[in-house]
Amino acid sequence: MNFDDTPEEAAFRSEVRAWIAANAPTHLEAELKQSSFGNMGLKSEDPIAAAKAWQKKKFDAGWACLHWPKEYGGRGATPIERVIWGQEEGAYGTLGGLFTIGHGMCGPTLMAWALEEHKxxxxxxxxxxxxxxxxxxxxxxxxxxxxxxxxxxxxxxxGSGDWIIQGQKIWTSGAQNSDYGILITRTDPNVPKHKGLTMFWLSMKSPGIEIRPIKQANGQSGFNEVFFNEVRIPDNQRLGAVGQGWTVSLTTLMNERLSIGSGMPTGFPELFDYCLNFQTEDGPAADDRMVRSRLAQYAVKASGLKYTGMRAISALSKGETPGPENSIGKLVAGATMQELAMFALDLQGQAGVILDPAHAEAAARFQAMLLRSPATRVEGGTDEILRNIIAERVLGLPGDIRVDKDVAFKDIPTSGR
Known part of the structure; x- marks a missing residue:
């Protein structure tokens, strides 16, 4: 693949660069560049208001959700143009984190399965x-x-045809800030577990919904428990047929792994810069042979992730649907980020326990990265699940033995029974 811009792409890049230079919230740039993974890092103004303001400005000028069809609020841009936008948006792209799940996962699912009037x-x-x-x-x-x-x-x-929802969800990212959500439920316990599911979309302000933020190790509360107590959903908010929920969910999951895996940072650029400037007793850390060896290993992984991501972009440019190979990016990036953060803190020695950005090395970015990184290896599919997907659906290896494959869900034994 030739990664140089074509004349058309170069012209598009120039247009993007000019618009961002004229419209970006430059007063937030310094703070955004210091943001840590999982935290926008804004203190000068409300982060949600800032994110919505930037998104609205992009939307009004035709730069929001570039790859979406125009009738749904997008630009009808090519996958490569979307990549160029991301490259040029730079630190301001951090403001888009609030919308990652909607734009990257819920939106594509609605496009594929919702009624046209709802789209x-x-x-x-x-x-x-x-x-x-x-x-x-x-x-x-x-x-x-x-x-x-x-x-x-x-x-x-x-006789209304409405559905009544009862149950609980957990680890729901951003639920406390959400207006709507897509929900997968069990509608038939008398068939095997994959066949008795149905998907809906609903307002998060619906009566009977209770949201409880979960306190995380890094002090944030991005995840939530969500309880449903006889929540009513009209049947026309169903996505797909009754019992087709697993098929519908695969649309979400494939886009989820593309969205998370292709956009998940590893922290390598930050670590590389840190090692160039961090002074040990023997001089800059990067002068140490062992440090250079580790940096080389991380550089190889970062490069592999970059070009694996480009494969997905190439597939999209041909009109193909995101596939199971996108699990590779998420699997490798999550583990690399955790390992890299641990290495950075090892370099810092006892100073690595300081969490206050005002006093810690590198404004505590690696501390924040380490505390957030375990979640990256669980959300969007655990490492073990992703390895199974890659083994079975990419490499064609035999699947795991599933003793519950043809058993009605209600008959599957659970602990304590």
């Missing part, structure tokens, strides 16, 4: 940043087995 209403509002979305998938009893979910949806007995 035209919901997607432009999502693209503009006016409405924030989350995805309600994981459950406390399910672990890594999404198909083992127990949140149930039953049709109301009043």
């Amino acid at each position: 035209r209403k919901l997607l432009p509002a999502m693209a503009s940043g006016a409405e924030v979305w989350c995805q309600l998938f994981s459950e406390p009893a399910g672990g890594s087995d999404l198909a083992g979910l127990r949140t149930k949806a039953e049709q109301a007995t009043d």
Whole structure:
């Protein structure tokens, strides 16, 4: 593949660069450049308001959700143009974290499965940043087995056709800031677990929804528990047919792994710069042979991730759907970030325990990265799940033995039974 811009791409890049230079919130640039993984880092103004303002400005000028069709609030741009935008947006792209789940996961699912009237209403509002979305998938009893979910949806007995939702979700990123969500439920416990699921979209302001933020090790609360107590959803908010929820969820999951894996930082550029400037007793850390060896290893991984991501971009440019190979990026990036952060803190020695950005080395970026990195290896599919996907669906290896494959969900034994 030739990574140089074509004349058309160069012209597009020039247009993007000029618009960003004229419209970006430059007063936030310094803070955004110091942001740590999982934290926008804004203190001078409300981060949610700043994110929505930047998204709205992009939307009004036709730069939001570039790859989406124009009728849904996008630009109809090519995948390569989307990459160019991301490269040029730079630190300001951090403001888009609030919308990652909506734009990268919920939006594509709605485009594929929602009613046309709902697409035209919901997607432009999502693209503009006016409405924030989350995805309600994981459950406390399910672990890594999404198909083992127990949140149930039953049709109301009043003849309305509405669905009544009862159950709990967990690890729902951004639920406390969300206006809407996509929800997968169990509608039939009498069939094997993958066949009795149904997907919906719903307002997060619906009566009966309770959101409880979860306090994380890094002091933040980006994840949430969400409880459903007889929440009513109209049948026309169903995505796909009754019992087709697993198929619909695969649309979300494939886009989730592309969105997370292709955009997940490893921290290598920050580590490289840090090693060039960090002074040890023997001089700059980068002068040490062992440090250079480790940097070389991380450089190889970062390069591999970059070009693996370009494969996905090439597939998109040909009109192909994101596939299971996108699990590679998420698997490698998450583990690399954790390992790299630990190495940086080893270099700092006892100073590595300082968490206050005002006093810690490198403004505590590596401390924040280490505390957030375990979550990256769980969200969007655990390392073990991703390895199974790669083994079975990319490499064609035999699948794991599944004793519950043809067993009705209600008959699957659980602990304590």
